[in-house]
Amino acid sequence: MGTPSEDDLKSQKRAEKVRRILLLAFGGLLALMIVAGVAALHSLRQLDGIEQQINERYSAHSQALTTILISVHVYHDQMERYLLSGENSEPSIGAADVQESGESVRNALKSYPVDTEPEEQALLSEIQQKFTEQENSFALLLRPSAGVNSQERQRFVGEQMMLRHAYILQVSQEVSSLNNKKLTGAKQSLAASFRMVQTRLVSTVLLSLLAGLLLSLSGGFYILRLERQGRARYQELVASRQELESLSARLVDAQEEERRSISRELHDEVGQTLGALLVDLGQLSKLVPADDNLLREKIARIKSAAETAVKSIRDLALLLRPPMLDDLGLVPALEWQAREISRRGEMEVDVHSEMVSEQLADDVMVCLYRLVQEALTNAARHSGAKHAKVSIVQNEGTIRVQIADDGIGFSPERVRGMGILGMEERVKRLGGSLTIESEPGKGTTVFAKIPVEHSKPV
Amino acid sequence: MLADDHKLMRSGLRVLLEQQPDLTVMGEASDGREAVALVASQRPDVLVMDIGMPSLNGIEAAAQITQSNPEAAIVMLSMHSDESYVLRALKAGAKGYLLKDSAEADLIRAVRAVAEGKSFFSPAVSKVLLDDYVRKLKRSGTEDPYDLLTPREREVLQLVAEGKSNKEVAQLLNLSVYTVETHRSNIMEKLNLHGVPELILYAVRKGIIS
Numbered sequence: 001m002g003t004p005s006e007d008d009l010k011s012q013k014r015a016e017k018v019r020r021i022l023l024l025a026f027g028g029l030l031a032l033m034i035v036a037g038v039a040a041l042h043s044l045r046q047l048d049g050i051e052q053q054i055n056e057r058y059s060a061h062s063q064a065l066t067t068i069l070i071s072v073h074v075y076h077d078q079m080e081r082y083l084l085s086g087e088n089s090e091p092s093i094g095a096a097d098v099q100e101s102g103e104s105v106r107n108a109l110k111s112y113p114v115d116t117e118p119e120e121q122a123l124l125s126e127i128q129q130k131f132t133e134q135e136n137s138f139a140l141l142l143r144p145s146a147g148v149n150s151q152e153r154q155r156f157v158g159e160q161m162m163l164r165h166a167y168i169l170q171v172s173q174e175v176s177s178l179n180n181k182k183l184t185g186a187k188q189s190l191a192a193s194f195r196m197v198q199t200r201l202v203s204t205v206l207l208s209l210l211a212g213l214l215l216s217l218s219g220g221f222y223i224l225r226l227e228r229q230g231r232a233r234y235q236e237l238v239a240s241r242q243e244l245e246s247l248s249a250r251l252v253d254a255q256e257e258e259r260r261s262i263s264r265e266l267h268d269e270v271g272q273t274l275g276a277l278l279v280d281l282g283q284l285s286k287l288v289p290a291d292d293n294l295l296r297e298k299i300a301r302i303k304s305a306a307e308t309a310v311k312s313i314r315d316l317a318l319l320l321r322p323p324m325l326d327d328l329g330l331v332p333a334l335e336w337q338a339r340e341i342s343r344r345g346e347m348e349v350d351v352h353s354e355m356v357s358e359q360l361a362d363d364v365m366v367c368l369y370r371l372v373q374e375a376l377t378n379a380a381r382h383s384g385a386k387h388a389k390v391s392i393v394q395n396e397g398t399i400r401v402q403i404a405d406d407g408i409g410f411s412p413e414r415v416r417g418m419g420i421l422g423m424e425e426r427v428k429r430l431g432g433s434l435t436i437e438s439e440p441g442k443g444t445t446v447f448a449k450i451p452v453e454h455s456k457p458v
Numbered sequence: 459m460l461a462d463d464h465k466l467m468r469s470g471l472r473v474l475l476e477q478q479p480d481l482t483v484m485g486e487a488s489d490g491r492e493a494v495a496l497v498a499s500q501r502p503d504v505l506v507m508d509i510g511m512p513s514l515n516g517i518e519a520a521a522q523i524t525q526s527n528p529e530a531a532i533v534m535l536s537m538h539s540d541e542s543y544v545l546r547a548l549k550a551g552a553k554g555y556l557l558k559d560s561a562e563a564d565l566i567r568a569v570r571a572v573a574e575g576k577s578f579f580s581p582a583v584s585k586v587l588l589d590d591y592v593r594k595l596k597r598s599g600t601e602d603p604y605d606l607l608t609p610r611e612r613e614v615l616q617l618v619a620e621g622k623s624n625k626e627v628a629q630l631l632n633l634s635v636y637t638v639e640t641h642r643s644n645i646m647e648k649l650n651l652h653g654v655p656e657l658i659l660y661a662v663r664k665g666i667i668s
Contacts (some may be wrong), residue, residue, distance in 0.1 A: 279470035282562035332542035
C-alpha cells in the first residue's frame with residue numbers, strides 16, 4: 001500500500017491536470033467551431049456584397065452606355081432629318097435642336113461612371129472623339145458660308161456621317177462586350193472565392209470533426225481508464241477489508257488460543273503444583289507431634305495461603321477458559337456460568353436449552369460461550385438487571401441463542417461498546433448474525449444465530 | 459488405580475493411599491485412553507480418575523468403562539463443585555465425586571465407600587449443590603418437593619441414591635420389587651427427576667447421602 005497520502009495527492013494532481021486539459025480541449029473545439037461559423041458567415045456576406053456591387057456596376061455601365069447609344073441615335077436621326085429635309089421644304093427640325101441633342105450626347109458621355117478601366121476609357125474617348133468629329137463636321141455644314149447643296153449634304157450624310165455613326169455603334173458594341181466580359185470575369189472570380197470559402201468551411205468543419213473525434217476518443221479512453229482504476233481501487237478496498245476481517249478473526253482466534261494456553265498453564269502447572277503441595281502439607285501436619293502447636297499453626301497458615309492461591313488461580317483459569325467447555329460441552333458450561341453469576345448474587349440467570357448437540361465445533365462453542373458471557377456481564381454490570389434468561393436452541397443446522405434481561409436497557413443504535421463489537425465479530429466470523437433489541441427502560445435482548453454443521457442433536 | 463495427567467498429583471495420591479495397609483495402587487494412567495485400557499486389563503477394585511485429562515477426559519473415560527462394566531467403582535477427581543460436573547460424572551457412572559482441595563482429607567473415605575458400593579461426595583460439593591438448590595427454590599417461589607414425599611418414599615430415595623438395586627431395596631424394606639418400582643417412579647415424578655444420576659444429585663443436595 002505504501003504511502004497512501006502521497007499517492008492520493010499525486011493522483012489528485014493528475015486528475016486536476018487531466019480535467020484542465022479536457023476543459024481546454026473542449027473550449028478550443030467550441031471556439032474553433034464558433035470562429036469557423038462566424039468566418040463563413042462573414043465571407044458569405046462579403047461575397048454577397050461583392051456580387052451586388054458587380055451587378056450594380058454592370059447595370060450602371062450598361063445603362064449609361066444605352067443612354068449614350070440612344071442619345072447618339074437621336075442626334076444622328078435629327079441631324080439626318082435636318083440635313084436631308086432639303087431647301088424646298090421647311091425643315092421640321094432646326095439646327096438648334098440638333099445641337100441640343102448633341103449636348104445630351106455629351107452629357108451622356110460625361111455621366112458615364114467614372115470607375116472605368118483604361119480599356120473602356122480608351123473606347124469611350126474614341127466615341128467622344130468620333131462624336132466631336134461628327135459635330136464639327138455638322139457645324140461645318142451648318143455654316144452659311146459653306147454653300148453646300150443638298151446633293152453634297154446627302155453625300156456627306158451618306159459617306160461621313162453614316163460611317164462615323166456606324167463606327168460609334170461599333171465602339172459602343174465593344175464597350176458593351178467589354179462590360180459583359182468584365183461581368184463574366186467578376187462572376188467567375190466571385191464563384192472562385194465562393195468555392196474558396198466553401199473549401200475553407202469544409203476544411204474547418206472537417207478539422208472540428210477530427211478534433212472532436214480525437215477529443216471524444218481520448219475522453220472515452222480517459223473515462224475507461226478512470227473506470228478501470230475505480231474498479232481496481234474497489235477491489236483493493238474489498239481485498240483490504242477481507243484482510244482486515246480475517247485479521248480480526250485471527251485476532252479473536254489468537255486471543256482465544258492465548259487464553260486457553262494461559263488457563264491451561266495456570267490450571268495444570270500452578271494449580272496442580274499447589275494441589276500437590278496441599279497434599280504434602282496434609283501429610284506433613286500428620287507427622288508433627290500433637291504438642292508442637294507452633295509448628296501446627298505455621299503449617300495451617302501455609303495451607304490456608306496455598307488454598308487461597310489455589311482458589312484464585314482456579315477462578316482466573318475459569319474466567320480465561322472454562323474447562324467445562326472442554327470437559328462437558330456448551331450447555332453445562334453455560335449452566336455453570338449462570339449458576340456462578342447467581343452464586344455471586346449479581347442476578348438470577350436461567351438457562352433453557354433444546355436439542356443442543358454435545359459435539360459442537362470448538363469455535364462455535366467458544367463463540368456462543370463468550371457471547372453469553374459478554375451479554376450476561378453487561379447485564380449484570382450496566383443494566384442493574386435482576387433476572388436474565390438464556391435460551392439456546394438448535395435445529396436444522398442452526399443454533400439460536402437469546403439472552404434477555406430485565407435491566408434498564410439502552411439504545412443499541414447509539415451505544416456500541418467494544419464488547420458488542422467483539423460479539424458481532426465473533427458471530428460474523430462463523431457466518432452468523434447478531435441483533436440487539438433494547439430500549440431505555442425496557443431491558444435488553446441479544447439474539448444470535450449461527451449455522452452449524454456435522455453435529456447431531458442429542 | 460489412579461488416573462491423572464499430572465505426575466505430581468498422582469504421586470501425592472499414591473502416598474496417601476499406600477499409607478493404608480489394606481490399599482495398594484495397582485497402576486497409574488496419565489490420560490483417559492490409558493485408563494480405559496488399564497482398567498480393562500487389570501480390573502482394579504477402585505479407579506480414582508481426574509476429570510480434566512488430555513485425549514479422553516475423565517467423564518468420557520468413565521462412561522466407556524461403566525458401559526462394559528456397570529459395577530466399576532469410580533471416584534471422580536475434580537476441581538469443580540458445580541452441578542454440571544457432578545451430574546455429568548454421575549451420568550457417566552461415577553460413584554464418588556471428590557474435590558481436589560479436599561482430596562487429602564477425604565480420599566481414603568471416598569475409596570472405601572465406593573469399594574463397598576456406596577456413593578461418596580465431598581462435603582463441599584453437597585454444600586454448593588444445596589445452596590444452588592435452595593436459591594433456585596426461593597427464586598421460583600415453589601415449595602421444596604421433598605416435603606411431598608411420604609416417609610416410605612424418602613426411605614426408598616435414600617437407598618436408591620446409595621446405589622442399591624430395586625431388589626436390594628425390596629429386601630431391606632420388606633417390600634415387593636414391584637412396589638419399590640412404583641415408589642421410585644412416584645419419587646421421580648414428585649421431584650421432577652429424570653434418571654438415577656439426577657436422583658443421586660438430588661439426594662446429595664438434600665444431604666440425604668454424602
